[in-house]
Amino acid sequence: MRSPAPWSAPAGPPAARDRSPAPRRADVRPLFPALAETSEVYLDSASTTQKPRPVIEAVHRYHSTRTANAGRGTYPWATALTRDLEGVREHTARFLGAAPDEVVFTAGATAGLNAVALAWGLAALGDGDEILYSPRDHASNVYPWWQLRTTLARFGRHIRLVPYRVTALGEADVDDIAAKLTPRTRLITVAHLHHVFGALSTLEELRGRIDPGVLLCFDCSQSGGHLPVRVTELGADFAVLSAHKMFGAPGTGVLYCRRRVHDQLTAFLPGGNSGVAPAESGLAPRAMPARLEGGTPDIAGILALGAALDFLDEAGLDTVAAHNRALTERLVSGLRPLPGLEFLPGPAHAPCDNGYGIVSFTLDGIGSTDLGFVLAEFGFLVRTGAHCVPPRGGPAGQAAADDDSVRVSTHLYNTADEIDRFVRCVATIATEVR
Template identity: 65%
Template structure:
């Protein structure tokens, strides 16, 4: 069995049912987000991207307006100061996600790039003919398409790997019983979404991960959980974990790839270029040091700096408090929608009458398509996501309306939203 490191306790995010409403953030918090300070609309699409706090906006502006330079290139003060600041953000990110060492943190152009980095830097060379990857076809395309591309690329060179799909439970969690049944002697990677982008269900693989053989690596897509609930990659037993900075209050164009030390020696440069920490000799590349091994080229410096500012903002509010806030709103949203005729929930916390949730709820309404409902809701000032939400080919999912919250969402927003859906249901159902 795998010899996982000692795991720090990571408390389960609370549910709205056991938290007094007084623990919600004040509506005044919206003043910290310039786009919301004077907006009449209600933003309910934080699972797509979060609004940006003033500190993040100012950090990006300051980089472009003062002492702009490249990092890790020059020895003059502007450049060395940026190099030190990025090192500080890397160390801060490691602490924030529970990594043991800043060298475990790689900056990429996004969570999609981070998942592709796993496929290219690890999968291309580590996988052998007949090896298997377990995945969910109902996850975000970014956690499905890279494995299909990897399979097809390897097949062109005579290596055939198998992609083994596993089921999702009616409550939206990865089905650990199905995963356990499909684990085989050639399973090399199990990839799972930590907080599902459509279902809003949190999967930790509790009860299964400590029984996985040493050869099976765990990859977590934390794009939705990062910045929304406490995340500890050590407690999760992750070998790889990816985060999307733009869903954590930071600017777009930055992702985080966590790599456990045990996989470092198995990684190869996937984007070699300037600053790649690898050695080019007569036999080709020799593995260099992390994280520079996977960070070729000029990084998104203002984006990385914005992540540092975003982490400070998140910690000033407190991740446990943020999770409680979203849990309260989810319970209120579910209670309001459940009593509306014609509303049907996709798999997730609401399915089967549960009140447990983490800020994401997807539903349909009889008599009107999700796209049309989203358009009408926008006319009333409620900004929601509609469609199949980047699930590859829909994977059999119905198009739905997705509501997602954050600290700048209030109970008044939720109540007015459910009142509007109720009024529309009376018209269409």
């Protein structure tokens, strides 16, 4: 019999469990095997998080015991898996404050945003319709709309992509968005937590200023697993999550589709067990969420997502958010006095202390890529470069010089001591390069 993990979520749906106390911060780090095997300091959680033991075991358990397909066979292995996956769907719905039929499993946040473009955009947008977006968002929240515009143009429908600005704090500029709304605006898409700037955008200031028919799409890749995400409070019609950024496995994601948009969605992955069924006139769409879930699901990844949600339930999202905020404030205050260091938009420019675990900066005298190599030599693992932000000026544009930066991103397993050591290392480099 397999020995229980040092700390793993008890069986059964979260709502029915006796809640055990959240583990103390000092008890969390040993649950991440990769961190126990290295002395390096991992500061790239915005790219992908380390995986706790319960998530690793969920993947291993599926591949090593009673491996089967879900939603097809009638024998016990298959039916048990089908129930397990629906249990994860229900858990995800509770996590977001949604209904189970509003939760679609995808191959990741990129796949989720492309699903919106294909399942909604191709069918619902007409000639002259407009989408408001930020060119400074992650490419996964920019390129699908560029591609949609190109695809529709081939069939004689020309849509407009209207860019809006980002403030000095790194947030979506709601005044600029409001000024660019027109009767042809159909969708506003925004990064809930920006992947470079670490700034939160909720569009709350636009409540009552947007026509109810305008749909809202939130990229929650960075906020999911870092702070509470409640789609109803956001007023979201679409929202995407990336499992590998919230302790889950890569290749798995979530697309939230509000019920009011279900009738506007068409199946875009027809095939085995897909979202369509034979009809007299060809193919008829099935009910949601099956309509958008063609093909064999990533069973191991979805089970891992369930384990990750259990882990986050036990740790507490408020605890995670408070921990990342404390580390962010410590990092900003430590880096601020360093000569030649300049912060990108984000928490360093906020009028009060805040932060969600993401800080980006440049340092005079050394390029960010070279700085990243030097930091890695000293054992600090950070992300450098343009961070998947598209080139300025659209598809034919070029990356600007200030698009190259160092990004530090933390999570529950990072410590104040690691931040202090990192600041001292950057301070030494700053002195040497001057």
